[in-house]
Amino acid sequence: MTSTLDFAPRPGAAPLPRMVLAQAGAEMRAMLRNGEQLLLTLIIPVLLLVGFSRAPLISVTGPRVDFVAPGVLALAVMSTAFTGQAIATGFERRYGVLKRLGASPLSRPGLMLAKTAAVLGVEVIQVAVICAVALAMGWSPHGDPLWIALLIVLGTAAFSGLGLLIAGTLRAEATLAAANLVYLVLLGLGGVVFPIARFPEGIQPILELLPITALTNGMRSVLASGGGFPAGPVLVLLVWAVVTLGVAGRTFRWE
């Protein structure tokens, strides 16, 4: 066994972009390889899109796919940035993965950047698939793509903050349970496929403060009605992002 390994010290960190890209690539592959994650991020959104666009379960004005597609895009962002990320991060902490990365030259901000890039990368795939399916079903989107991009980025920040807040404080199993529960509750309450007009009028203003409702409403106001800058939803998402990321940054336990 004659190998050419030269153990002589030659320490040095790689350039930050290379480290971040390598880590982001590894995280993206992990998300796309994990069956449960795929179910959450692609299969369920596509099934909801097809099911609720076809079946007369909801009554809306205009083609149903025009109502459902923006909600499903919002759901896709939530499933990756919040549910998927919370569960994955919870187990990474449990298995000492975060701790071990802490001993590598990749800094914590670098790791956060990589995680964000991986989430955005998966979202690009989700948006492409969902839009393709929706367009095949006769979807006619309106509005400025720039506002959509802004909403997705802010939604990602808000949901990531919420996900990391849970993953950074609860045990891995508790994170798994909480992330799934919150996902289901927000899916039901946030106007993703059921219009929030169906809820009692008294609680509708409260529902509109949920990040999922803000994202869904924002997406719908742009994509379905060709509306301009979605100021209300943007403000709600911004507040969620600042608060959750701020608190998560303080409370996150790496071990």
Add this chain to the structure above:
Amino acid sequence: MPDAANTRLAEGADGAPAVEVRDLVKRYGRTTAVDGLTLSCARGRVTAILGPNGAGKTSTIEICEGFRQADGGEVRVLGLAPSDRSLKARVGVMLQAGGVPPAMRAGEWLRLMARFHAHPLDPAALLDRLGLAEHARTPYRRLSGGQQQRLSLAGAIVGRPELVFLDEPTAGLDPQARYACWDVVTGLREAGVSVVLTTHYMDEAEKIADQVIIIDHGRVVAAGTPATLTGAERQLRFRARPGLNLDELLSALPQGSAAKESPAGHYIIEGQVAPGLLATVTAWCASEGVTAEDLSIERRTLEDVFLELTGRELR
């Protein structure tokens, strides 16, 4: 002389030891895990921190790695505070357990770790050296415990660090895997890398360490080279009927000899093992009407040193 060049590189400009710990204290609630520990690990050498489970090895090493905060005392790693970010690229870390995503393939993880460094070792060659080449595509969770340990060791050295911390690198390994690990540690030392490892195997510390620091209850009980710790003294061991009166035997032995029965029926004579000793002992046994069995002359082991210093077996 290539050796001189290596030595100079390893010592660096400041010439500080690889690791220096003074009066270190670490508490967890009411437990004092590290209780005023002082030690120093030389550059370019292999230092083994030896002690039973719960002695405070992991606490000490993880404070040096910057993972845990000390409650008292001072720690310098390569002359710097453990929290210094510049150490991340210079120090390799092998955790006592875990650290790798369970679904990630062995080769994939090692390549990722290599990507974090400017001049890494070739991950494929390193896997090969550690006997993991066939498992490059195996997810971490499907590796055996020993294979997981070796992958973790590979991750600690792939960045070509000048100092590596290995926390129980051979715990639970089969003999073959242990030799593979020792081979790598020896190779690191030859290349001028400083190695600090923890172990509760005496024989491991004796075989691969230049310097052994024995700790118990969070304190150093002895430190030195394996040879100075075990001493030049040899010992003679034999088995016989329990409860023999050793005083008479001692009077027949040279000055400075010691004799004890531990455990019952097992006798140990320490001191100058002179040519006549064997004859003296067998003659005495004959006069007592017993036969000495399993007579052997051995060097004292670290096991004996530990037992002497703490009154306990290292398990």
